[in-house]
Every structure is written in structure tokens, then in C-alpha cells.
Amino acid sequence: MANIREIAKIAGVSVATVSRVLNGYPYVKEEKRNAVWEAVEKLNYTKNINAVHLAKGKTSIIGVVLPYVNHPYFSTIVEGISIEALRYGYHLLLFQTNYEEKKEIEALEMLKMKQVDGMIICSRTLGWKFIEAYKEYGPIVLCEDVKGRDLLSVYINHYEAFMLGMEYLIEKGHRKIGYCIGRTTGTNSKDREAAYRDALRKINESPRQEWIFDHCLYIEDGKRVVNELLAMREKPTALLVSSDQVAAGIVLWGQSAGWRIPEDLAILSFDNHPISEALQITTMDLPLSIMGKKAFRMIYHSFQNNETVKAEKLEVRLIERSSV
Amino acid sequence: MANIREIAKIAGVSVATVSRVLNGYPYVKEEKRNAVWEAVEKLNYTKNINAVHLAKGKTSIIGVVLPYVNHPYFSTIVEGISIEALRYGYHLLLFQTNYEEKKEIEALEMLKMKQVDGMIICSRTLGWKFIEAYKEYGPIVLCEDVKGRDLLSVYINHYEAFMLGMEYLIEKGHRKIGYCIGRTTGTNSKDREAAYRDALRKINESPRQEWIFDHCLYIEDGKRVVNELLAMREKPTALLVSSDQVAAGIVLWGQSAGWRIPEDLAILSFDNHPISEALQITTMDLPLSIMGKKAFRMIYHSFQNNETVKAEKLEVRLIERSSV
């Protein structure tokens, strides 16, 4: 491949001038500018972007850390990030971690190595110390409540959201309430668990371990939940479900087991994914795409050195349908 | 940030030696090796990966071109690519194109600029000429039938798959058949349309334009289809649906309009996404994750200069459930 020096030679100018026209720099005489473009055409030249990255010390690439790309929750966030990144001429490098600490660290290392200019962590399992240790290498925004830590964050208050859900269920007369969640670790999960416990305490009910279903992520996990429920002597009358996907699975498999929703089991879930509308599931709308957009913007602003808010909380709202 | 030269100075060796120990090169005396690692620790040093990329002329990054990240069809492919890429130490750079030619070209340009070592095009709208023009800059694999062109490809024969579906519907007694598709352009879509027409011809039926539903991608598009169907004087008795998502929408919204499936409308869809199992939709299993894996492998092999097949066809199979 040709390089800038050859272009300079053919166009009869210096490399600096070539660089100038290539980058749309103003003060270049018309004829020289044309000569450069002609040479570019002739040699079918394109910049070697790695040289640009090295020389400029930045890449215009943002890293996106997430456990699974194939889950609507995350792919919706990524879509939001992607749309915004495109607008500002940034690209996205994906780090699928499967919640393995090793992979999360590797991703962070890429920030230190200057592979990416900034990082958006959609979900993590790594401790705070690590994240904080890497922020000196570039902006890192987390999609969770960082609880006062000096880190960028765009988040949903899952304690509030879960509490809202619990209160709604209780208001509807439920007292035997269980919940389904993707994992039990992680800020968001801990917050939800706390809300669950606090809400139960208010009505003098104690949490029942067998009504808490872990590893609930996909539709098929709803099937598992239904089966476990079917085998129980005493079932909850309502379930708070952290993902519409799982809720859909529960509704569908539950119905094929003869349940009526909400009479036999009430379901209140999260996300407001289109599947919940199709199934008329009452759900909590989470602004995931917006979360992605805002996460990107926060990074972008930090590049402009603008004074920017460190953390932004996003609002949720209950979409009443007929599963409760 | 410290660089290799500083490490060399502190460790009392040359930069070449530093480079050697950093890259696990064998012939370096134990003591020097230790000295280098100590200096690395001391300065909290990490390689600048852009310099590495420039010096080596490669990045270990693969570009992934797709229209939308937020559709299960594509995110499943990406997941497959991602898993395999990780195993071989590659990263993924995402190019969400929304089927805009401009963005597709920009993505291809990144191959020429050496931002990525290879490219996987999950779906495109750009003409063949463009793709072929860029293959000299690195391996490009397409997830579609390239029909004898000299391009890498991992694909599903959608003519066969659609024909299989049509024959199944016909065998079940249907003659008034319509179909839903994501878009009408694109190799895959054209192949499916051809199969649709050919199958109808065999039973002396002629295609009906109003039974062909375009822009069907997501669950909510199923709602639109149901509404359009509801407004028709003469409806098809069966629908071939190119995505389980849309099929789910049709089944769900159709049921809420009082339809019985399959009596009032039979549905045969594609993907075998878990949602189809939950709804007992008869579907054609498409090995999307495997397609992603194979696509990556094909690129990887081309780096090894292995003799490799240019195109690989993946098999589909019908999953009989109860929507037909």
C-alpha cells in the first residue's frame, strides 16, 4: 500500500501538505490540493489508520463491556450506544465477558493500552477497586448506581423500581410474592433483593428462599421456573420478574400448564420489551436505549472537557396491563 | 505513559531485549528478563497497542457489519462470532449500518485502512462490485449465498428452506399462502421470493401481492400484519414468516383478535428462537450461532494461509410443532 510519502512525491508537495489536504485543513493552494487528490486517486491511497492512532494518541473507538450480546436487555443498550457513537464518528469494540473477571480485566487493559478511548460497562462482576484503578486511563461509564463513588454512571435505581413493583403487587392484595433474577450478585441485583426484603418486612412477611429464582435470563428459563413452581406444595401468588423475556416464558409455559394469569399467578416484570405488550404483561418500562445513548454522551462530553454530571439517574414507569 | 525506552533504561538493557521479554521471546538471560519485568511493574507499564498495530501491520480485530444489533437474528450471529473470536484472541468491531450504503462503504473502508484484519458481513444492501473491490484488502466473509462469486461465504440456502416450508404447508392442504419478510431486496429475500413463486406455480396458484408483507422484523410488526389481515376480504390460510419474532407477534395478536392457530391461520416461521418453542410455533431451525462461528473460522483460516473452502452451506431442519 502506498503511503503519504509517495503521494507527496507524485503530487510534488511535502508530506505535511498531503496531510493537510487529507484532513481538510484550510490553507492549501487550490492547485496543490488537486494534485494531492489526483495522486490519491492514482495510487488508490487510503490512510493507515493505525499510524493515525499512534500519532494522535487516540482511536475514536469506545469499548463496550457486557456479559452476553445475545440478550435483548444488552443489545438494546448497545443499539443506543451505537446510534449515538455513529453520530459522533466513533466506533464500538465489543467485549463479551460472560461475567468472567479475567475477561473484564482484559477489556479494561485495552483502555490502558489505548485500544479504546473510553469504556462503557453495561454490567460487570469485577470489584470496584479494579474499575477505579483503570479510570486514570480514560473515561469509564457504568450502567449502574455507583453510589457516590467517583465514577461516571448512567443508571436506573433498581431499589426504587423493585419497591414500586412490590408495592403494586401488595396493593393488588398479594402477600406471597417471589422473584426471578438474572444473577444474585451485582449492584442492581443486590438493590432489588433489598427492596424485596424491605417490602415484605412492611407487610410482616418473611422472604422465602425457594421463591427466589436465580439465573433467569431467557425465555427458556421461564419454563424452568414454571416446572419448579409446579413441584412446590406452596406457591407464591405473584412473581416479580427482572426480565420480560423470562416473564414471557413463565406466562406461556404457565398457561400451557393450565394456569390463568393473573388469577393463578400474577406477573410483574421489567424492560417493557415488545414481547410484554404482545402478551399483555404488566411491566416496568426501562429506558435502555436511552441509557446507551446517555452513556456514550457522557464519555463524549468528558473528551470535550466539559463540566459534566458524574451520574445520571433514569426514570422508570409502570405500564399497567393485565398480568397482575 | 511510560514507553519501552524507559523500561529499557531502568532495566539496563536495550529496547530490543525489552520487546523480547514482553513478547515471550526465548533467548533472554534470566536476570535481564527479571529486570525488565521489575521495571514494568515499577512504571506500571503497558504496551501501546497502536504502536504494535502499526509495526506489525495488523490489529487482531475483525469487523462485523450488520443492519441492526438489536435483532435476535443478528445478535445470535454476533454471539457465535464473538465466542470464536475470543478463543483465538481477536476482538470485534461493530458496524451497524441500518442498511445504508454509505455506512456499508465506510465499514469496508476500515478494512482498507487496516483498522480491521478481516470483515464479516452479516447482511448488506451494497452491490457485489463494492464487496469484490475490497477483498484485496483482507478476507471478507458473507452470510449469504454468493452464487459462485469468488468470495468467502457461510450460508443457508433460503430457496431450499422456503421451498421446504411451502411444500410442508401445501402438504397440509394449504393453497392460499402468504409470507412475511424483513425486506424484499437482498440475496436471501430474492431467493425466498423465488421459492414462494415456484411453489405456488406447482399448485397452479398465483402469488397475491397483498399477501406479501414487507418490513417484518420485530414482534410489533406481527401486530401490523394481523391488522392488515383483519381488514382483508379474502385472507390467506397460511403464512410463511421469515422470523420467529414476527411469527410470535402474529400468533399473539391474532389470538387476541380471536383467531385459533392453526385453524384460522397457519404459521410456519424461521430461526427456531426459544420464543417459537414457548408458543409452539412450527419453525425452521437455522444454525445462526454456528454460522457466526464458521464465519470467523473461515477468516481465521485464511490468515493461516490454509487451503480453505470458499463457501460453506449450512443445513436447516423443520421443527414440527402446532402452528400448522
Place this chain on the structure above:
DNA sequence: CTGTTAGCGCATTCAT
């Protein structure tokens, strides 16, 4: 407006 030059940080060849 334009050219010269010095980096950016690492890999690698060639001697020794």
C-alpha cells in the same frame, strides 16, 4: 501558504 523535522511506541533485522 508550505516544507522540514521530530516524534508517536514498538518490532525486527543485522551484526556481534
Place this chain on the structure above:
DNA sequence: ATGAATGCGCTAACAG
């Protein structure tokens, strides 16, 4: 086994 020197291709400060 190790160091010196060169190259990767581009940007940007500086001089004019």
C-alpha cells in the same frame, strides 16, 4: 544472548 539501527505511516510544531 543482546544492542544498534531502521522502519511502520502519520501528525504537528516550527520556521519561513
